[in-house]
Amino acid sequence: MKTAVRYFSRGGSTETIAKAIARELREKAETTAAPIEKKVDVLFLGSGVYAGHIDGHVKEFIQNLDRNKVGKVAFFCTSVLDPGGRDKEVRRLLEQKDIPMDTRTFHCKGKFFFVYSSHPDNKDKLDAAIFAKKIAKL
Numbered sequence: 001m002k003t004a005v006r007y008f009s010r011g012g013s014t015e016t017i018a019k020a021i022a023r024e025l026r027e028k029a030e031t032t033a034a035p036i037e038k039k040v041d042v043l044f045l046g047s048g049v050y051a052g053h054i055d056g057h058v059k060e061f062i063q064n065l066d067r068n069k070v071g072k073v074a075f076f077c078t079s080v081l082d083p084g085g086r087d088k089e090v091r092r093l094l095e096q097k098d099i100p101m102d103t104r105t106f107h108c109k110g111k112f113f114f115v116y117s118s119h120p121d122n123k124d125k126l127d128a129a130i131f132a133k134k135i136a137k138l
């Protein structure tokens with residue numbers, strides 16, 4: 001199964017999770033500045049939550065995706081108090097592109113100044129790797 005990992009991270013938490021997922025998949029975690037050039041079965045796509053939304057770079061990245069190059073998207077997210085809340089936003093954007101989204105998504109706490117400063121922790125990284133493994137059927 002061909003996979004790719006893309007993320008946008010302002011403070012590093014989503015990047016930490018992207019790297020844990022990429023390590024499991026033996027892929028490189030790249031930011032949304034890197035377009036999907038070759039067809040993939042699963043695109044793991046991540047964002048932090050900012051003022052109740054995913055980052056604009058991730059929205060733009062989805063809007064620029066080529067539906068013929070992406071089998072489906074598996075969304076992952078870090079936030080302080082929004083577990084699962086952004087799934088619908090991402091699903092709606094993907095529907096507009098006719099790209100399926102896996103019903104399984106990954107969420108964990110991210111650090112926000114002094115709040116949850118130990119997150120993502122080792123358990124979060126392990127959980128993210130298990131999420132990737134299940135979806136990529138490794």
Ligand SMILES: Cc1cc2nc3c(=O)[nH]c(=O)nc-3n(C[C@H](O)[C@H](O)[C@H](O)COP(=O)(O)O)c2cc1C
Nearest residue numbers: 009010011012013014048049051052079080081110
């Ligand atoms: C400007 C700003 C706005 C944020 N707004 C929210 C929010 O609305 N809901 C929430 O749960 N977390 C919010 N957070 C917390 C981030 O989602 C959290 O710290 C996340 O892990 C950031 O990911 P990153 O480190 O990859 O940028 C906000 C953080 C920042 C910096």
